[in-house]
Amino acid sequence: MIRNINLWVTDGYISIPDGNSIYIWGYTDAAGKRAQVPGPRIVVNQGDVVNISITNTLPEATSVVFPGQSGVTADTGSGPQPAGPKYDGGGNLVSLTDFADYPGNPGGNPPTITYTFTAHRPGTFIYESGTNPHKQVQMGLYGAIIVRPSDYDPAVPAKKTAYGENTHTEFDREYLVVVSEIDPVLHQAVEQGKDYKIRDFLPRYWTMNGRSAPDTMNSDNAGYMPNQPYGAMIMAEPDEKVLIRYAGGGIENHPLHPHGNHTRIVALDGSLLKNGTEDLSYKKFTVLVGAGQTYDQVFTWSGLGYNPSNPIPTVMPNLRNLGVGDAGWTMWSGSPYLGEKGDVPVGVTSFNQVGEYHFMVHSHEEMQITNWGEFPGGMMTMIAIFPTGTLGDAGTIEGLG
Amino acid sequence: MATNFSLWAKTGNISLPGTGPVPFWGFAGSAAGPAQLPGPHMEVPQNDNVQVILTNDLGFPVSVMFPGQEFTPQPARDSGGLFVSYNSETAPGGAFSYNLTPGRPGIFLYESGTSPEKQVQMGLYGVMVVRPAGFDPGNPATWTAYGPGTGTEYDVEKILVTGEIDTNLxxxxxxxxxxxxxxxxxxxxxGRSYPDTTDPDSGGGQPYGSRVSVTSGQRVLLRIINAGFINHNIRFLGITPRVMAGDSWPLLSAGLDKSYEKNTITIGSGQSYDLLFTAPAAGQYMLYDRNLNCSVNDNTFPGGMMTVIEVV
Incomplete structure (x- = not known):
């Protein structure tokens, strides 16, 4: 199939739970809309010819690189050419790849460009700016692409996979978490037209899908965050296979782990960990999500011997694992029995819905689970195990494409 | 068999984009030659007896050690018994012989073990390449990184040593x-920042270029080793290499293939990765640090840890 995807490159604001509002550059999927972070999810099938057109409204040139894809072409109006580094008349590199100029640049390139590639292989991939990337990626010009395997069929369990039948990557539900960092001073410098000094980079906010905790745990398309449409709460029922796709959108590496649980890494940067019949997937507690990289994992929660006739999901949780801090809220149900609620400490508000069991996923660089130094916040979310039969049968990621 | 190398620890100056001369301390390959960044590549056959004679032209003690190799450093202590160096020192104006027998092939750092927080940052590091048994530099049919059965046959080899420089320091x-x-x-x-990385090999203190010039279809072995203090994320555009070894342990051996493809490789301080790919269609393919604050010179993009794979 041919997939035609149109993106606009523009600016906007995102909301931080401490009340701050951060100026961003980002992608959006319609003319006139504000930018979002991360960019719109792109979901295509293996073998598709993917045309991604961008229209630039920023005050400087921009471009998109597609790490992990091969044979990318770029077309600025005179036909597709192999995409590659661009130099000025003096031989100085100006962009890692063909770019869309800023609107109205006298004698410049058009402000639109179309990139084309064939999605040769399934997996999780990043797209991001290749022009002044030290600035534009930090400002928010990054997003993720999911390529479904050619035999993907969500109606057939053996073919609802990340990498194809018999790759040991079947899943019931999938989640995508793109992590990054924000230095508000640099963002303000761009907003105010001041010098952008990357050497002074000092992030104060850490994000999952463009949100800092506790906003990470809010639903997709929460109304008060119009430019951060993707939630980062991972929800599943006992014994389901959960595909968690991590992507590093920022410029730092982040060690993520779920409390008390381990995931099985099945692919790196969209490359399946399997050679011939040899399954090279491996379990890991703390996954170091490297900048610009992706990690696909399959995870099944079965508790500590949990089954319907032995419904105690875990030992009594430690309060510090529950998000109970000065913030005065928790996701805990108050009961160790899945599907039941009990008492929570006096003065603490529980956001638990139906007695589901939450455990934290966070960056173990602990200063990153703050919002400008205030715990809890930052790069933290929860995995929520819902009682069997309460979650519904959704569970695949939709996107442009 | 025995191979002898002589190194001289000296002062020198390097040139980086947008800076004046930056003083550094480096290893030279001859008494009259300049200090180099990185130090001279040392190439030795596996199981050779290697002697490295270090002459110290600096005004303070230095040393050299060989992490990852079959080599036992001898920590040095001062007269009060306090630890001063990971390995036996070479006194200012003196010379000292370091001996080792590399037991396995691969790519290894050699670097100062004396005040390494200063001396390694200042440039006292280099690379030793250990060739597998049967390797004949004159016979391309024998060119492998780790010997037969390791899937590391190649046509073109390139060593990329990464690091950082604080010019004020x-x-x-x-x-x-x-x-x-x-x-x-x-x-x-x-030892160079982009765009100087793309210049050819040269004489002087920064002799090694980083442009990878290959022909479409050639098997390219990139050997990346991190001599710096920071972890870097080496990103390829348009190419996804296969990781064939980490810290010179081949991932394919005894019939078990644990090699894997990866587009962006996190390389920790002191670590190495051997990457293999088949050169794609003609064109320029960028290789850069996805730590995008390291793909700059000071505050300016492009620069820093970036080079070009040029396929013709």
């Missing part, structure tokens, strides 16, 4: 004054 250390806080603004491959 270099100025202060060269002047002997207390060091500034480490805040590097320059990021290097083979």
């Amino acid at each position: 270099h100025q202060e250390l060269a002047a002997g004054s207390p060091a500034a806080e480490f805040n590097p603004g320059h990021f290097i491959i083979n």
